Amino acid sequence: MSTLTLQAPAKLNLTLRVLGKRADGFHEIDTLMVKLPGLTDQLEFRQNAGFSFHCDDPEIPGDETNLVVQAVRAYEAAAGIACVDAITLRKSIPHGAGLGGGSSDAATTLLGLDQLHDGRLGAARLKELAASLGSDIPFFMTPGAARCRGRGEIIEAVTQPPPALRVLLLKPCFAVPTLDAYGRWSGSHHLPGISAAPQKTNGISLVNDLERPVFSKHRFLAELKLWLMDRCETLATLLCGSGSAMFAVLRPDADAEALAKCARHELDPGLWHWAGSTGA
Numbered sequence: 001m002s003t004l005t006l007q008a009p010a011k012l013n014l015t016l017r018v019l020g021k022r023a024d025g026f027h028e029i030d031t032l033m034v035k036l037p038g039l040t041d042q043l044e045f046r047q048n049a050g051f052s053f054h055c056d057d058p059e060i061p062g063d064e065t066n067l068v069v070q071a072v073r074a075y076e077a078a079a080g081i082a083c084v085d086a087i088t089l090r091k092s093i094p095h096g097a098g099l100g101g102g103s104s105d106a107a108t109t110l111l112g113l114d115q116l117h118d119g120r121l122g123a124a125r126l127k128e129l130a131a132s133l134g135s136d137i138p139f140f141m142t143p144g145a146a147r148c149r150g151r152g153e154i155i156e157a158v159t160q161p162p163p164a165l166r167v168l169l170l171k172p173c174f175a176v177p178t179l180d181a182y183g184r185w186s187g188s189h190h191l192p193g194i195s196a197a198p199q200k201t202n203g204i205s206l207v208n209d210l211e212r213p214v215f216s217k218h219r220f221l222a223e224l225k226l227w228l229m230d231r232c233e234t235l236a237t238l239l240c241g242s243g244s245a246m247f248a249v250l251r252p253d254a255d256a257e258a259l260a261k262c263a264r265h266e267l268d269p270g271l272w273h274w275a276g277s278t279g280a
Helices: 067-079 101-116 122-133 137-141 178-183 211-217 219-229 256-266
Strands: 003-021 027-047 052-055 085-090 146-150 154-157 166-171 199-201 204-208 234-239 246-250 272-277
Touching: 003 101, 003 137, 027 101, 027 272, 052 067, 067 085, 067 101, 067 122, 085 101, 101 122, 101 137, 122 137, 137 146, 137 154, 166 256, 178 211, 199 234, 204 234, 211 219, 211 234, 219 234, 219 246, 219 256, 246 256, 256 272
Parallel strands: 003 204, 052 085
Antiparallel strands: 003 027, 027 085, 027 146, 146 154, 166 246, 166 272, 199 204, 234 246
16 A cells, blocks of 8 residues: 655745735735744655545544645546545644645645646646645745735745854744734734834844734733743744744754743743754
């Protein structure tokens, strides 16, 4: 019985500018995104008598609302075939963190199915399917860093990838729905004492326009940003996409595990964390 196993990486938005609301209800954005090759979900495709889907995280829906299942249905319709694989998703990227786990899973599903079917659709058609499923998904169809515009589906490879950054990710137990973050953008205000100015480090400028609406509702995340910015180990800190994870860019000699332990002790004992490097 043949098996294909693929890794679906998380992403970070190093810059995320929200330019306004579009006529189609989406928001016009301009964002620079990189992948986190050390933080991945795993997708296993196993030849089977018929399609089935299982996820090891009980909080992730396994029905037609899951992006993996939606990717399967889109591929079946476009390729004119029936998927007969048993797909198992093993989650490492936390849900509702702003790290693109669901989008990456969907993109990897499309890539895996096309690999299993001898490239029946090809790269261009796969990207069209990805864009129809979600704004972030086309980014994961391409290697490396990229600038994404429109609602996120216009992908432009960067000629000079940003430098690899040592980062620490921290996430509380709650999630932030992406639609809620964008829905609060137009009427939100900056919290006093919370700077939204770009933070320059390692030759790049980090900024996220969704901090304003997210922090106004989730004050703990604003507190977490202030705490991280006050630490000598960090060079910069930013909300991950629409949240609820935050990331800190670390100094070369910083002890990431000790910093995470201190954050749990001083702020929230339930904080999830991951430490590693961004990919080119």
